[in-house]
Amino acid sequence: MAASLPTRVTTTGPADTAETDATAAGAAQVDAAGAERAGRVASVCGLTRVFGERTVIDGLDIDIERGEFVALLGRSGSGKSTLLRALAGLDPEASGALTVDGTVAVAFQEPRLLPWKRVIDNVALGLDRPKEAAYAALEEVGLAGLAKAWPLTLSGGEAQRASLARALVREPDLLLLDEPFSALDALTRITMHRLVLDLWTRHAGLGVLLVTHDVDEALRLADRVLVLGEGRIAYETRVGVARPRSTGDLVELRADLLEQLGVKEDHR
Numbered sequence: 001m002a003a004s005l006p007t008r009v010t011t012t013g014p015a016d017t018a019e020t021d022a023t024a025a026g027a028a029q030v031d032a033a034g035a036e037r038a039g040r041v042a043s044v045c046g047l048t049r050v051f052g053e054r055t056v057i058d059g060l061d062i063d064i065e066r067g068e069f070v071a072l073l074g075r076s077g078s079g080k081s082t083l084l085r086a087l088a089g090l091d092p093e094a095s096g097a098l099t100v101d102g103t104v105a106v107a108f109q110e111p112r113l114l115p116w117k118r119v120i121d122n123v124a125l126g127l128d129r130p131k132e133a134a135y136a137a138l139e140e141v142g143l144a145g146l147a148k149a150w151p152l153t154l155s156g157g158e159a160q161r162a163s164l165a166r167a168l169v170r171e172p173d174l175l176l177l178d179e180p181f182s183a184l185d186a187l188t189r190i191t192m193h194r195l196v197l198d199l200w201t202r203h204a205g206l207g208v209l210l211v212t213h214d215v216d217e218a219l220r221l222a223d224r225v226l227v228l229g230e231g232r233i234a235y236e237t238r239v240g241v242a243r244p245r246s247t248g249d250l251v252e253l254r255a256d257l258l259e260q261l262g263v264k265e266d267h268r
Ligand SMILES: Nc1ncnc2c1ncn2[C@@H]1O[C@H](COP(=O)(O)OP(=O)(O)OP(=O)(O)O)[C@@H](O)[C@H]1O
Pocket: 051, 056, 074, 075, 076, 077, 078, 079, 080, 081, 082, 083, 213
């Protein structure tokens, strides 16, 4: 197991949540030098998480390279969110070696904006830099015009943009996305896919791990797609570097992934 060192882990959730307290307690086991040598932003070795009698994550290994966009698929209850929480350093009960080189930011399925703070103040929350950085992040996600708005007046897509801005303003090396688009309508989801790809392209070296249920989303966005099963990476496939991609180009990969997920397509 790697030595337990301080890590710079931030989340896009409220700073006063229990989760962030867990981070502050030093849940992540960090060996920054090891990851840097290997050109990796994150490396997980032998990660295990047991809930009562049930081993949800069972000696799992993952490496994420700098600048790599990885999608993680898995059936409901397979442990995707559990894995992501451990990677973010939010789970003091997870065991194994977690190596992160740099800052981690997380955006969750629900944007987790504090309703009593304006959008700009949510983005700037806990920031140790001038507020201009928060404005710049809002501009990057196309939300500068709503900086002074209250979170409850935002649409689902706008709230997710604010959540992304809150993650990006921390200049993360690794961005963890836990099903951030699943609650959005299909058109907004497509817009958000474009936005995330734009942001990822602009932030050279940013590693992304996207947890999703959606095989097509994984294939459109990621360089590499992993399938979680039985507590480990049960399947892994690389996707071509060409973007944008259409589902038509990816028929075989899609079929393979659906098979791995135990989904039978109905061709009637
Ligand atoms: N705090 C907890 N206590 C007990 N069991 C838990 C806890 N958190 C998660 N689990 C269990 O671990 C398993 C994996 O949960 P997790 O939320 O990681 O799955 P998931 O793959 O993200 O699921 P979904 O796709 O439905 O969101 C589930 O069976 C869940 O009930």
